[in-house]
Amino acid sequence: MLFEAVKLALQAIQRNALRSFLTVLGIVIGVGAVIAMVTIGRGTTAKVSADLAQLGSNLLFVRPGQFGPGRASTDAKPFNTRDVEAIRSQVPGLRAVAPVAQKSFTVIYGAENRQTAVNGTDNDYFVTQDWTLTGGRQFLDGEIRSGRAVCVLGETVRDKLFGRGDPVGRNIRVKNVSCEVIGLLRPKGQSSTGADLDDVVLMPLRVYHRRLAGNTDIGSINVSARDDVDTAKVQADIERLLRERRNMLAGQIDDFSVRDMKQLAETTMATTQMLTALLGAVAAVSLLVGGIGIMNIMLVSVTERTREIGIRLAIGALESQVLAQFLVEAVVLSLFGGLAGILLGLGLAWLATGGLRVPFVLDTPIILIAFGFSALVGVVFGYFPARRVAHLDPIEALRHE
């Protein structure tokens, strides 16, 4: 009997192909949108959290000037090497303190050249950025002290200048300084804001100051705290030390800022998660609209099929048999639409995550919820109007035009 009902339902679906297609379309779009949106959102969150993990652990970021509305950062005094030494020697619980002086220069090898960020720093930078080498070596103490022109290349720069070749041991020119390549950085890819992290050249701070910058300014200091230390305390210690060193009066607002990357990470994560929720909400609206679409089509179709129901009742169908047929029809349509929606949603999400270069994260509960909702809507609105009509007198139903 069930098999017979399924067959009747399939026949009816096939006979009313356009109407069935429209019904299914509502479900497909609703389910597809929710699944695509949420999957893309989850992927972005995963990507952001992976990026943040790459920033290095327990990282504090010290820069001159304040950030935020109405606070100019440009006229704040930059740091110098003595500030870095002071933090190293006076703040307890630190693993590494890396000075960073950065400017954009043209780097040249043979006929190839590229405008890239050149960082003057030291070996602590590899610690604070949690960055290892895929080839060559870090700076030697002698190189750092003497200011010998050596450099470590990011993957993008290497690729641009050397193609497939191994650059270690070759000399490139940075602006007009000839510089030996001693190491290669492990590729990091894009940052959460889309910047290419691998588009970078590292040099010892001293040679950067002398040969490229022409001053001894340090643009920022990256500080990595030990795991067993409270970063809030480290932040307070650095702030106190720098206020002292920069001769700031009590009550004067800091002309530098110390930012805890963990806090920043948490903020960014919260933002991304909110975005995911927002996307999900937009998609939920489309699911709702899809549901209303299903409802309309089902209502119209039942009205349109009143005569059919009348015929079936007159020639000996029980009310329950007519209902079973409509119920099975609704279930079959909803299941089919739901499955198609899942495939569509996952397909779109797969394309989008590929395009955005974020991981494809499957969110099973959302798939089940979207599917369940559409199935429920399909069945409820397929079943109840049919019940009303099936309860009519066959005479009434037959008279219906």
Place this chain on the structure above:
Amino acid sequence: MQEGSKPPIIEFRGVTKVYGTGHAAVHALAGVDLAIAEGEFVAIMGPSGSGKSTAMNLIGCLDKPSAGDYLFKGVSLGQLSRDQRTMLRRHFLGFVFQGFNLLPRTTAVENVELPLIYRGLPQAERRAMAMTALRRVGLEGREHHTSAELSGGQQQRVAIARAIVTDPVVLLADEPTGNLDTKTSREIMELVSSLNREQGITVIMVTHENDIAAYAGRIVRFVDGKVESDAPDREAA
């Protein structure tokens, strides 16, 4: 014909049908007595509003009387439930409507199979019975045409095949030629008469055309919810 010799298959005893209540109440049937024997071909006539359609719906168990008794094969149907009336239709009655009432976008043979599905017959048996019924109404070669691909007369033949495929005791036809031209009407009536003559199916037909009613062996005229006249048709073939 053989009235009195056989027990009537259909018998109305003071059947009354009232629509609405109070002052708005309409007495569609006002105490009708009527007996129809097995194998008869009865035409029910009368102006619109005379109660002939109501009588037809009651005979067809599509509706129940407000008062009085309806006996089918000598058994009082009393106040049967909706599903019980459906079962009665399923097993004893066949319907032919003025508007054919075939399922749209459905082939002739599928339409004819429909009542058999509700009887729970297996597919192969259904198909064979439907094919036989379609042959009986002269529609060989048209089995797989949908309603839209058939003429009015052919559609009515499909409807008749659908009505007789269950081998009913009574065939109820409500203005079966109302939507057909004269020539086609005559062909359909020949078919209905032959079913009555050759297979002994009791036929009850509502019509308002005298030449169609002439195919019947007996004409019952309704006026104002009552039987005005009930006579054998002298000119019947």
